[in-house]
Amino acid sequence: MLAVSRTLVFPVESVVVGMDRVGAVSQPVRTCLGCRQRAHKAELVRLVWDSTTGAVVIDAGQVLPGRGGYVHPTCGDALAKRRQLGRALRRPVDAEQAAALLAALTDSTD
Numbered sequence: 001m002l003a004v005s006r007t008l009v010f011p012v013e014s015v016v017v018g019m020d021r022v023g024a025v026s027q028p029v030r031t032c033l034g035c036r037q038r039a040h041k042a043e044l045v046r047l048v049w050d051s052t053t054g055a056v057v058i059d060a061g062q063v064l065p066g067r068g069g070y071v072h073p074t075c076g077d078a079l080a081k082r083r084q085l086g087r088a089l090r091r092p093v094d095a096e097q098a099a100a101l102l103a104a105l106t107d108s109t110d
């Protein structure tokens, strides 16, 4: 018989069981700041703080310098409701503004 070896008493927020082998092919994996699920970098949008404009911008090439955070393009709403982005970028950011960036992104690509 199959035995469930993992303890099933995780709090709801940490239910990522089963997702922790996403990086088995050695692709970089990051945690989405919105839903907290882990995903390949390629599936996520990188957000960085642009000090020249004083706003969060989308790093389409995932190459901009500085602290960044990753989020699913569809997780803008979740992002706006959490403070994860500010923690990731180490500054008080306008998560609503970042969510709007994501919304625009999904509008144009989907």
Ligand SMILES: [Zn+2]
Pocket: 032, 033, 034, 035, 036, 037, 071, 072, 074, 075
């Ligand atoms: Zn997400």
